[in-house]
Amino acid sequence: MSHSFSGGCDHVHTHADHDPIDNHTCHCSVCKSVTGQPTTHVAFFRHDDLEVDHPEKLNRQPFNANNPDGPLELCTCADCGTPIMLDDKQNRIRVIVPNLMGYDPSFPDTTYHAFYDPATGVPRPDDGKPVHEALRPDFVWPQGH
Structure with a gap:
């Protein structure tokens, strides 16, 4: 069956x-540290909208090493180590980084820049997309369960 979005590795599929x-497009220091990329394409799905076929094959570790009790866990494949997703312990969202988590290059482009901090000395993005110091102002976190 074909899905609108699919990714993962040979062992675990989302x-x-x-x-x-x-x-x-995320500019935060945590994404830079975890991915090694200067900016990271990040997509949030409602928790139950992103399905995982073999959750028992996921290794989980804190996403933010400076906040190990934070809500997000980086899930990697126990067999091959591929990053699969970020899972929210509060069951609000699941997060994917399309270029690192097995998604097709045709994944929809980002709509804005988040967590841009001019104090880093990095030039302000000039691609015409809105630039925010946090998530977009109208973003509302879904309810967990």
């Missing part, structure tokens, strides 16, 4: 049939 609720 998919969604609903659009992401947020799709941004």
